[in-house]
Amino acid sequence: MVANLWNENDVAKILESAGTDTADRDLALEVYASRLIGSNPALVQHGGGNTSCKVVRRDLMGREIDVLHIKGSGWDLGNIEAPGMPGVRLAPLLELRQLDSLSDEDMVNAVRGALLNSSAPNPSVEVLLHAYLPQRFINHTHATAMLALADLPNAQEVVKQIFGDRVVCVPFFMPGFALAKAAAEVAEANPQAEGLLLLQHGHFAFADDARTAYDRIIEHTTLVEEWLQKKRGAAVLAPDPARPRAAPPAEATDILPILRGIIGDASEDLLAERCTPMPVMDLRAGPNVQEFLSRPDLHVLATRGVATPDHVIRTKNWPLLLTREAVKGGRDAIRDAVDAYIDRYETYFRKNAARFPEGKTMLNPAPTLAWIEGVGIVGMGLDAKAAAIAGDLAEQGIVAMAYGEDCGGFHPVGEELIFDMEYWSLEQAKLGKAKLPALAGRVVMVTGGAGAIGLATAHAFAARGADVFLVDRDAEALDRALGELGRKRHGGLAIDITEADAAQIATDACAARFGGLDILVSNAGAAWSGMMKDMDDALLRRSFELNFFAHQKFSQAATRIFEKQGRRGGQILFNVSKQAVNPGKGFGAYGLPKAATFFLLRQLALELGPMGVRVNGVNADRIRSGLLDDAFIKERARARGVSEATYMAGNLLGREVEARHVADAFVALALSERTTAHVMTVDGGNIEAALR
Numbered sequence: 001m002v003a004n005l006w007n008e009n010d011v012a013k014i015l016e017s018a019g020t021d022t023a024d025r026d027l028a029l030e031v032y033a034s035r036l037i038g039s040n041p042a043l044v045q046h047g048g049g050n051t052s053c054k055v056v057r058r059d060l061m062g063r064e065i066d067v068l069h070i071k072g073s074g075w076d077l078g079n080i081e082a083p084g085m086p087g088v089r090l091a092p093l094l095e096l097r098q099l100d101s102l103s104d105e106d107m108v109n110a111v112r113g114a115l116l117n118s119s120a121p122n123p124s125v126e127v128l129l130h131a132y133l134p135q136r137f138i139n140h141t142h143a144t145a146m147l148a149l150a151d152l153p154n155a156q157e158v159v160k161q162i163f164g165d166r167v168v169c170v171p172f173f174m175p176g177f178a179l180a181k182a183a184a185e186v187a188e189a190n191p192q193a194e195g196l197l198l199l200q201h202g203h204f205a206f207a208d209d210a211r212t213a214y215d216r217i218i219e220h221t222t223l224v225e226e227w228l229q230k231k232r233g234a235a236v237l238a239p240d241p242a243r244p245r246a247a248p249p250a251e252a253t254d255i256l257p258i259l260r261g262i263i264g265d266a267s268e269d270l271l272a273e274r275c276t277p278m279p280v281m282d283l284r285a286g287p288n289v290q291e292f293l294s295r296p297d298l299h300v301l302a303t304r305g306v307a308t309p310d311h312v313i314r315t316k317n318w319p320l321l322l323t324r325e326a327v328k329g330g331r332d333a334i335r336d337a338v339d340a341y342i343d344r345y346e347t348y349f350r351k352n353a354a355r356f357p358e359g360k361t362m363l364n365p366a367p368t369l370a371w372i373e374g375v376g377i378v379g380m381g382l383d384a385k386a387a388a389i390a391g392d393l394a395e396q397g398i399v400a401m402a403y404g405e406d407c408g409g410f411h412p413v414g415e416e417l418i419f420d421m422e423y424w425s426l427e428q429a430k431l432g433k434a435k436l437p438a439l440a441g442r443v444v445m446v447t448g449g450a451g452a453i454g455l456a457t458a459h460a461f462a463a464r465g466a467d468v469f470l471v472d473r474d475a476e477a478l479d480r481a482l483g484e485l486g487r488k489r490h491g492g493l494a495i496d497i498t499e500a501d502a503a504q505i506a507t508d509a510c511a512a513r514f515g516g517l518d519i520l521v522s523n524a525g526a527a528w529s530g531m532m533k534d535m536d537d538a539l540l541r542r543s544f545e546l547n548f549f550a551h552q553k554f555s556q557a558a559t560r561i562f563e564k565q566g567r568r569g570g571q572i573l574f575n576v577s578k579q580a581v582n583p584g585k586g587f588g589a590y591g592l593p594k595a596a597t598f599f600l601l602r603q604l605a606l607e608l609g610p611m612g613v614r615v616n617g618v619n620a621d622r623i624r625s626g627l628l629d630d631a632f633i634k635e636r637a638r639a640r641g642v643s644e645a646t647y648m649a650g651n652l653l654g655r656e657v658e659a660r661h662v663a664d665a666f667v668a669l670a671l672s673e674r675t676t677a678h679v680m681t682v683d684g685g686n687i688e689a690a691l692r
C-alpha cells in the first residue's frame, strides 16, 4: 500500500504563507503535493516524474493569461520549491497542437519563448502533455507498480479489470509532441477518466483540485500494487530505504575492483579521445537483490530491457550479467563477459544508428549496471552520485521486472525505441560539453579523516569531484565529518588503524562502497613527547605502530586493490612531517617513525613505479590540529616567550600555516602526473627543515 501523506494542518500553514493570490495558493498546493510524491521512492526515482498546475495570472499590461506551472529540469520533486515550477503561457503551447509534427529542438525553443521568467529552468520535456490535458492539477510518475503494469502484454485488459473506465491507456510514443497529442486525444475521448496509463512508460492522474489529483496518484498506485500482489501470490521484496547498502558478501571486495579495472580499460581503449577514468560503483546486496538474483529465469530477464525508457540514460538497456561461473573464473572470465557485452552494444548501436542520416555519436559502450550472481547488483557511473542513481533505478527495475514477469510477462518497449531515447538529439547535443572536475570519479581514502588536516583534505578532494572514504578512530567525529561532507556521496569507517587487519578491513570497506580505490592519503598520526635518554620502550613502539606501521600496512592494502584493478595507476600520499628531517628537542618518539615513513615513501616509489603507482608526501609543520591543540600552542609559545600568534607565524613568510594549505598540497601532488618520490614542504618556510 502506498501511504497517503496529505496533511490538512500542513496545508493550512502552507496556504498561510502563500498569501492571498489564488494562483500563488494553487501553486503552493501543487508544490506540496509534488514533494509528497517525490519523496516516496516507490512513486518517483531520479527525474522519473513531473507535476503541474494551471492558474490564471495577470501580465505586465494587466491582462489575464492562462499559465501552466510545471516542474523544471534540474529540480528534484522531493524537495521542489515554487521557483522549480516555472510558469509558461498556455496559449502559445495550445496553438502548437495544430501542427502535424514538431521537432524536440523546436519544442524546447517554443516553450522557452513562452516562459514568464526568461531565466527560469527548462520545463519538463513532458510539458506539452500537461498543457493539452484539460484538468488543472496533473501528476505523472514512473511508480514501480505502474511500470510492472505498463509492461504487461495484456496491460489494457488489466487496467479495465482494475479501474473500469477510470483509467485509460495511451499507446507508446517517445516523450514529446507526438505523445502529448496522443494522450490528449485519449483523454478527450474519455472525459470521465481520472488518470492515464502510458503503456511501457508510466502513469498520469489528474483533477481540478490539488488534493484529489494527489489522492488519485496514491489510490491508483495502491490498487495496482494490490492487484500485482494478489496475482503473484506474494509481494516482491522492495529495497529497504533505511539500509540502502546491506553488508556486502565477501566476494564483492575482490570482484568489484577487478570489474572496475576491466571496464576502465575497455572505456579507455574504445574512447581514446574522450578517455574516462574507471567507473565508481554502488553495490546493492540486500535481501531483495539476493532473492531476485537467485531467480531461475535471471538470464532471460537480463535481456529484456529497462522498465521505462528514461532509465536507459543511466543503466543502458541491459545489465552486464556475471554468472557464478564468471565470478569463480576471475579476471579472464569477467573480461570475456565485458567484451561480449561491448560487442552486443556496438551491434545495437550500428544497427540503429543507420536509421539516422545525420549520424549519431556512440556513447561509451561499457556497461553501467551489473547483475552479479551471489554478490549483488552494481550501479556504475562517472562518480558516486551517478553510480547511486543507476543503483536506485536498477533496484526499482528488478521489482517491476519480478512483478511483471510473474503476473503475465515483463515486456518493455523494444530496442529501436530505446535507442531513440538513448540517442535522443537533445541528449546527443550535450555530449562532450560538460567539463568534468579534475578528479571526477577518483576514489580517495583518507586516514585520520575526521581530524583537522584529514577533513580539510577530504573537502579539497571532494571539491575537485572526487568521492571520499574517511577512516577515523573516533566514531562520533567521523559521523560529524560525513555529515559535513555529504553522506549520500561519501563514505567512511570508524576503526583504530593500529589494530591488526585494520588496513585490510578499511580498504575492503572502501572497495565494497565505491568498487575500488584510486588515491590513499595515509594521514593519521599522533605525537608523544619525551627525551630519548628517558624514553619508555613501550611508548616508542606505540608511536611506531601509528606513525610508521599503519602507513606501511595501509600502503600494502591499497596496493592490493591497485593490483586487482589491474591498470597502471594508483597513488599513495603520506603525511610525513618536518620532524622526519629536522628533529625537535623532545620529539624523538614522533620523529623516528616519521623518518622511517619518509624512507618508506621513497622505497615504495621505487618499487611501485613500474606499476604506475605514484608515491608522494607532505612535510607540514605547526598546523593547528589534534596533534597541536590550543593548550599545546599556549605552552610552546610561553616556552619561547612569544605570543601565540607570533609562535604560529614563526616561519619565513611570517604567516600561520593552516590545515587547508596542507590539503591543497596533497591535491597538487595528486594532480602532478609525472611526480613520484617527492615530498612537498608546507611550513611557511624553514631553512633548517628544507630538503636537500
Ligand SMILES: [Zn+2]
Pocket (backbone or CB within 6 Å): 048, 049, 126, 140, 141, 142, 175, 201, 202
Ligand atoms: Zn514520464
